[in-house]
Amino acid sequence: MPQRLIFGLASVLALLALYTVAATAYGRPGVLPPTTALATTFASLVTGRAPAAGAGHPHPADHLGFLLHEQATLPGALAVSTGRVLFGVGVGGALGVLLGFAMGWRPALDAYLHPVYVLVRSIPPLALITYLMLWLGHGEAHLLVPVVYAVLTTVVIPTYHGTRDVADVYVRAARALGAGPGLLLSRVVLPAVSPAMLSGLRYAVVVAWMTTVGAEMLMAGDGVGRLVVGGGLWSSRHTVGVDPAVVIVAIVALATVGWLMDRAARAAANRLTAWTRGRPRW
Amino acid sequence: MVRRAVVSFAVLALVYGLVAELAGPLLPRRIWQGTHYVEDVELLPRYASLAEEAVFLVRAEILQGSLVVSGARLLAGVLLGTLAGVALGLAMARARRLEYLAEPWVAFFRFTPAFALLPLYVLWFGAGEASKVLLIATAVAIVTQQGAFDGARAVPPLYLDAAAALGAPPRLVRRRVVLPAALPHLVTSLRIAVALAWVTLVVAEMIAPEMPSLGYLLTLSSVYPRVPSIVIALATIGALVLVSDALVLAAYHRATRWMRRRHDDR
């Protein structure tokens, strides 16, 4: 679909050009950093070295300087955040699948668990973070728990629905053919639920990124969230001002990594559910 | 089914009460806050403490004030975001060129956690209401745009053909055919959007805090810390999320009275 590509690219380039014009016309680099500033900031954050003096860098340089002083670089921050995201998706995903499966498979269990689940789910995971910190201290745990929790609650829903929808038709057919519980599970239920599960995976990735960045922005240890916020929750807004160039660069980096992960998740999902299109293998 | 829910809640409430009373004294009361110790922390507040704290918060009008302010922000953000998102989604579904043009930006915003935009919004729109409402609106618009787009695309061409054969001008088709047919998809995405809006709001209020707001209540209570306040704030937020979700679900059922049902919705 070349037309799609052409229009997409044209749109991006057009907006970039528009932004450059607007930023230079507006003339306040502390609010709308010119594209050159974005480029130099990007270079600084990647290499960890301060930009050349007078390279059109806006005030307040404190934000960038502060970060460089702390030796926070873009690749480093991305690596840390990605690590947290993967942990959250892995652990939260596994637990979510188990729970969703259990609730979908046994309606009795579902009837009692579901209201509790709804209640628990209604509390945003990031809101818990300060409370968790009191229990779990200042290590990684209070950052990872919200991510795991968020992924769990996201994955449960499609898994639950997928399991419920399978339960009737295929199960009865398999049972009529004499399938025992083991075979039923591995050859009938699991493959039938996997499309729903894997679509949940894509949402889980988005949610995991959101929660991770949010947690980092609140707790400002390391990671991309910290880059964006500079100082952290408990440092005054006024001592470490926000450099929009840093924020924009960080956001673009985030969006790119998030998009790549989504593509990977989509490819994995397509590969594992290739049987949904075309003839079944058994 | 309602009976089972009540049983579950009752059991949970009882268990919590018991654990709080019994395990409470065993928990540490001196917590390390990263730079200093705080004394007299009740990690698992008993119902008595919670009641006491609730009374205090209500008397000082902190709870009501926060509720109103946060609630208003959320409503404004959701309304603005839904309008923008639906308009964009429907437009994109109608004009292929627009879809291609807007696609990279929609994708970009989808993979950007909304909170990351907060510092920019605060810088651009000031630390007042505008930045927070706009942030919520952004997050909501992304989700509802997807819902509107998918919904409009999912309208069976059969209905469009039937409308054309009855001589319906494009405006009428959009209003009386596309929109009603797309409504289920749209409202489903609205549910997700509302949940996201709450998360965005609370976190935004925690990052860029000012009183009164639920987010700030949450962080403020963590600074001293007053755990009963934290728990009450969390419970309030949870309740509000549930209520707004229930409202959207009710709106959904009302708007889709005409649909043939297969399962019940959760």
Add this chain to the structure above:
Amino acid sequence: MTTADLPPARLRVTDLAYTYPGRIPTHALAGVSLDVHDNEFVAIVGPVGCGKTTLLRLVAGFLRPTAGTVLHDGRPVTGPHPERGYVFQEEAIFPWMTVRENLEFGLLARGTPPPVRLAKVRELLALIELEGYPDAYPKELSSGMSKMVEVARVLATDPSVLLLDEPFGSLDAQTRARMQDELHRLWEARRTTVLMVTHDVEEAIHLADRIVVLSPRPGRIKADVKVDLPRPRALEVRLSPAFAEIKRTVWALLGLTG
């Protein structure tokens, strides 16, 4: 009777051809010429895939011909229009609208004022004998009833031509027989010009003045069979020997019998 005695053709199809695009293009129709006269009821039958639905969609204006022309009252057909009422094979009643809202949709489309719409809807409800159901949703109706609403919906705009694409194809056999009777009654009352596609030969013979038989793909007109049975035709007409004779002819043309 010569063609000069008949009124001028309402619908004139000349050398119509259509090819579906794609990796392997499908030649659905290859040179079909047909005249449908005023107040005539013409049925099109043919084997599966012979292009009968394609032909109807071309006449309606949903498709643009690859070759040939379609003239409605002397004017070329360029797109769908309420003058050519179309009833679909699938269930096309708008499920989110009540019966009343469905029926008045065509009138709403042309800006008819509310009191006129109300009167028309009442008239239509009486015509299809659903006076008690104006505020019902389609999900509350049986498939036969909702199909009748679709027919009435199309009649609301007083089209000069009615195009029916296997209208009762999705109904069960009993409902279908009843609906065919209903359609016959409606047509006797209004005598609109009708072009109907069907795979049900009995339905065609019961309702039509003429039966056009198409060949297998690519569709061409194989034969044009006149149905001389006297009107009005009650259900019993299906048991008459004249009926059986016509049926024999059509079946032979379709290659069903030797």
